[in-house]
Every structure is written in structure tokens, then in C-alpha cells.
Amino acid sequence: MSDWGPVFISVVLFILLSPGLMFQIPGKSKVVEFGNFQTSGISILIHALIFFALIAIFLLAVGLHMYIGTS
Template structure:
């Protein structure tokens, strides 16, 4: 049986936390900007830390599993 939990969680978090797609933290002119489609190095680093923290919580602490078959 295949475990699709890590794949689904990683894809959803990647789409949600892509800097500039839905939101950017920190923004270029404000703290948070929504749907501006621009990014900066500090924004990429902050989004990467948030992504790592959330994927660690979902996969290791909670243990999300989606099995098929």
C-alpha cells in the first residue's frame, strides 16, 4: 500500500507558501502583501522556514497518512 500523505501535504504547502502567489511575508512595502507575484530573498527564507516547520508538524508530530490499495 502506498502512503500518499507526505506527497499531498508537501504539494499543498508548496502551493500555499510560494512567496508572492497568495501572500508574501514580509512584503516589499508592507508587512504582508497579497497576490503581488514578486518576491525577495528574505521572503524566500521566511517562507522556507514556515514550510519546514509546518511539514515537520504535519508529518512527524501529527503523522498524516493517506493510504491507497
């Protein structure tokens, strides 16, 4: 059986935390902007730190595992 938990959580967080897709921290004119499809270097850094923190929480602290077995 394969552990698909890290793969699934990484893909979902990568999509949700892509800067400018759903939200951007910091935005061009506000602290948080939603759905502007733009990005900057500092927002990429902030989103990468948030991604790393959430991955560490979900995979190391919580220990999320998803096993898919074939019969």
C-alpha cells in the same frame, strides 16, 4: 499500499506557501502583501522556514498518513 500523505501535504504546502502567489512575508512596502506576484530573498527564506515547520508538524507530530489501495 503506498503512503501518499507526505507527498500530498508537501505539494499543497508548496503551492500555498510560494512567495508572492497568495501572500508574501515580508512584502516590499508592508509586512504582509497579498497576491503581488513578486518575491525577494528574505521572503523566500521566511517562507522556507514556515514550510519546514508545517511539514514537521503535519508529518512528524500529527503523523498524517494517506493510503491508496487498489482492489
